[in-house]
Amino acid sequence: MVHVITIAQQKGGAGKTTLAANLAAAFAAGRRVAVLDIDPQRSLARWHALRTARGGAAAVTLSDAAGWRLGAEIERLRRSHDMLIVDSPPQIDTDARLAVRAADLVLVPLQPSPPDLWAAEGTLALAAAEKRAVRLVLNRAPASGRLRTMVETELARRGLSVLASVLGNRAGFAGAFAEGLGVTEAAPKSLAAAELRALLAEIEGIIG
Numbered sequence: 001m002v003h004v005i006t007i008a009q010q011k012g013g014a015g016k017t018t019l020a021a022n023l024a025a026a027f028a029a030g031r032r033v034a035v036l037d038i039d040p041q042r043s044l045a046r047w048h049a050l051r052t053a054r055g056g057a058a059a060v061t062l063s064d065a066a067g068w069r070l071g072a073e074i075e076r077l078r079r080s081h082d083m084l085i086v087d088s089p090p091q092i093d094t095d096a097r098l099a100v101r102a103a104d105l106v107l108v109p110l111q112p113s114p115p116d117l118w119a120a121e122g123t124l125a126l127a128a129a130e131k132r133a134v135r136l137v138l139n140r141a142p143a144s145g146r147l148r149t150m151v152e153t154e155l156a157r158r159g160l161s162v163l164a165s166v167l168g169n170r171a172g173f174a175g176a177f178a179e180g181l182g183v184t185e186a187a188p189k190s191l192a193a194a195e196l197r198a199l200l201a202e203i204e205g206i207i208g
């Protein structure tokens, strides 16, 4: 069965592209993975270009189809892959709506701060309207602290599902990205990689 994971959050800089690249790289170790970059900034496409140029890393298919081609492209990628990961722009446009609609799981990265939570509201409402499974992912989270507790309490109060695995603020994520890799490939013994593997296991538990 093909799994489609769409990563969405209206806040720029929340970690969408970082999460997309790292999940793609980690899943690519055992599955046929495609990434679909529908953000006009094309950061994930550029990550993929670095990955291809360096060679040797597990294969990941890239598509950056958008607009009227998007629906057919999602169907095409589904036919030839086990996993499709869609990275979306920091706004809910027509393409982002379609990507949420096509998803088996919507992941919403957010840093533990009120503006990130507020920015996520539109995406969460869209996922709910489309009846999609959705999970929040705390990114750049401190190990503990007042702000993190406050945000977690607020998420629980709203009945939102947050993954237990969180990603810390770690330079390794940017370092791996700059090499066209995920942290599990660039620095498998790092804390960042351990966090990523925990996240991956939790996601696999959800999508089966």
Ligand SMILES: Nc1ncnc2c1ncn2[C@@H]1O[C@H](COP(=O)(O)OP(=O)(O)O)[C@@H](O)[C@H]1O
Residues within 6 Å of the ligand: 011, 012, 013, 014, 015, 016, 017, 018, 019, 043, 090, 139, 140, 167, 168, 169, 170, 171, 173, 174, 177
């Ligand atoms: N967990 C993290 N630790 C450290 N830096 C991070 C982390 N997640 C993202 N970043 C950095 O934050 C910036 C924005 O991340 P990005 O994934 O591009 O966000 P988005 O796609 O949501 O705009 C990038 O420079 C990225 O390297």
Ligand SMILES: [Mg+2]
Residues within 6 Å of the ligand: 016, 017, 018, 039, 043, 088
């Ligand atoms: Mg991005």
